Amino acid sequence: MGGVPSTPRFADSRPQDTAEYLIATFVGEKSFPLASDFWQKLLELPLSLHWPSHRVHQACEAFAQNNCYTRHLAKILIHLTWCLQECISSSGTASVAIMKAINAVYISSVFLKYLIENAESENFEELHLSLDESEPLPKEFVLDQNIENLVMHSVLSFIALVDVSPHTYNLHQELLNFMLVAMSTQLLSVPSLGPKDVHPFIDAAMTEESSLVCSVVRRLLLNYITRPRISVNSSSYSIFSEENQPGVLQRVGSAAATIVLLPFNYLVSSNGEGSSNPLTDCSLLVLLVLIHYHKCVENDESITDRSDDSATSDSLAKSSTHFTVNPYCNALENARDIEFGHMDLEGNAHSGPVVRLPFASLFDTLGMYLADETAVLLLYSLVQGNSGFLEYVLVRTDLDTLLMPILETLYNASKKTPNQIYMLLIILLILSQDSSFNASIHKMILPSVPWYKEHLLHQTSLGSLLVIILIRTVKYNLSKLRDVYLHTTCLATLANMAPHVHRLSAYASQRLVSLFYMLSRKYNKIADRRDDKKGNLTEQDSFAEDMSAELHIYTDFLRIVLEILNAILTYALPRNPEQVVYAILHREEVFQPFKSHPRFNELLENIYTVLDFFNSRLDAQRVDGEWSVEKVLQSIIINCRSWRGDGLKMFTRLYFSYEQESHPEEFFIPYVWQLVLSRCGFSFNPSAINLFPVDLPVKEESNDDGEPNKHQNGELNEQRVNIDP
Secondary structure (H helix, E strand, O other): OOOOOOOOOOOOOOHHHHHHHHHHHHOOOOOOOOOOHHHHHHHHOOOOOOOOHHHHHHHHHHHHHHHHHHOHHHHHHHHHHHHHHHHHHOOOOOHHHHHHHHHHHHHHHHHHHHHHHOOOOOOOHHHOOOOOOOOOOOOOOOOOOOHHHHHHHHHHHHHHHOOOOOOOHHHHHHHHHHHHHHHHHHHHOOOOOOOOOOOHHHHHHOOOOHHHHHHHHHHHHHHHHHOOOOOOOHHHHHHHHOOOOOOHHHHOOOOOOOOOOOOOOOOEOOOOOEOOOHHHHHHHHHHHHHHOOOOEEEEEEEEEEOOOOOOOOEEEEEEEEEEOOOHHHHHHHOOEEHHHOOEOOOOOEOOOOOOEEOHHHHHHHHHHHOOOHHHHHHHHHHHHHOHHHHHHHHHOOOOHHHHHHHHHHHHOHHHOOHHHHHHHHHHHHHHHOOHHHHHHOOOOEEEEOOOOOOOOOEEEEHHHHHHHHHHHHHHHHHHHHOOHHHHHHHHHHHHHHHHHOOOOOHHHHHHHHHHHHHHHHHHHHHHHHHHHOOOOHHHHHHHHHHHHHHHHHHHHHHHHHHHHHHHHHHHOHHHOHHHHHHHHHHOHHHOHHHOOOOOOHHHHHHHHHHHHHHHHHHHHOOOOOOOOHHHHHHHHHHHHOOOOOOOOOOOOOOOEEEEOOOOOHHHHHHHHHHHHHHHOOOOOOHHHOOOOOOOOOHHHHEOOOOOEOOOOOOOOOOOEEEEOO
16 A cells, blocks of 8 residues: 555644545554544545555455454444434534545445455455454443444435435435445345345345335435436535535545545446436435345244144144345335325225325326336336336326337337336336226327337327337347247237227238238248258257247247237227228238138138128229229228128137236346446446356446346346236
């Protein structure tokens, strides 16, 4: 670290020299008691050192080597707790306490992050989050709980109880950053959680009382909704400039850099795009980490063995594991609209603390920022887990607020990550489970869709656009991702919508028939490949088995499309006369090869019953000159009035519902942390990450959106679509 003066000379030293001495002392071999005035000098001193990255690294190495007996991490965390308690008691008006808290949390974050990155033990013993028994404690301080519990309680209490203001903004920001660092122990674990996994800080957060948990969830969501911001100019830090003590945050909006700026910069995202609102971004990331965490624990159950010929009972110890209830997830799922007062959606009083939010503002905010992947995951978490918010979304008359950014993102699927596409498709599937949603989207007319380039969409219904985009996503998946789950989700949503289709546009109708053609071509290619390989005895068994499995999958897809067309013709034909019937008549030949297929023949009989009805009417009708598109459409409209559906076989409506797998954490925890690392701006030692695959170096494996190009661990394999007949 360079030379350290043997005797500090605070009186005649420049602030920079004094700061360097204090930091060197903090990471050094000498242990300072909690009551030592060293801590006050360290936390009250403006820190604006200009250290290159290698010196910062040396400081971290020295700290890691000495912390085992100095216990300075534990001590600075205790001082952080004291500072936060003072800030809370003064409602965030104590300027000196806020400055000290900012310095404490910032210094803690840097060295804590280094210790976590380089930890080798399973339970993070390297952190040494305890004091020696011989450590003298101040008389007024009683350490009656773990230090990680103590600091997390104080951090969460400040976030929940102290409003964000120009005076407290920077401390709120640093505390959120600290939480991300403290919870990053998850990066060292494998996706499948076990009872031996230890994550000191997030485990501590899970033990908080429900009242504090609800307050924290509410504050984080309000930060996301209101998006508080301050100018990055020095004038915004009047709390410090008035005291002539700029503190650690002098680095923001100025040329001065602190000792920890180089290895740990929160305010510039890793993909090169400046964070539009760091407090908002970090609030959402912290919330996502908290709500998707699951703690696996062991439990012993006594089971009684009763045999038929014996009255004796043997209690056998059965070792098993289970996941504890996540209070933050519960708080989000039970959140209620502030407009409902103290009554829940069913009119029953809800017992216990409840998060109350302005659903209208949350809905509008999500609509504005759905281009961001974290907003998509929040929307998924709400519509999947919170029945109250889902019902609120479904009764909104301006569904285009959410649907248009979702559809535009799917339109640009090639520029997005597979996970983002999956999340959006699941959201649409969940919404399509409601019949009122399926009916209302066809009543909303869009004057134009400027971002859709392949075809001019003028006066198109929102429902027609949804059909077009879902089919386009299937086409993209056929050529790029080739993911069966994506196909299933798109087709499931279309199937849920089919009975409620109203006035489907000509273009959407054409695309619907072309969907069958696209999938049939894929089906035929697989069948041809299987038949070509039948003569090769060495490859016959394994290859034929693979081809047969894939062929079966595409057979199911084709059947779903035929069921979609049947549902429209059976339940919605009077509302869709000209375009759907015309599209089927125009492409009649695409169905012909499958008329004798045992899985399709009954469904195709219905389609051909409709075709025969309208073809016979067209043949019987005389027209002057050739048939034009307009004349055919007019004939269909006229003859549709006499259509009664005679001869159609009634099939049970397909209905698809979404259900999370029993262990969703195996997908969501890695996914959330990929979002954290790509957005919060701090880098993490890639060789230490076990949560998901990482190639070295990380930055070279990023795409234009800052997301890893690699198809990451889990994806949505553990998600499923259930068919309810």
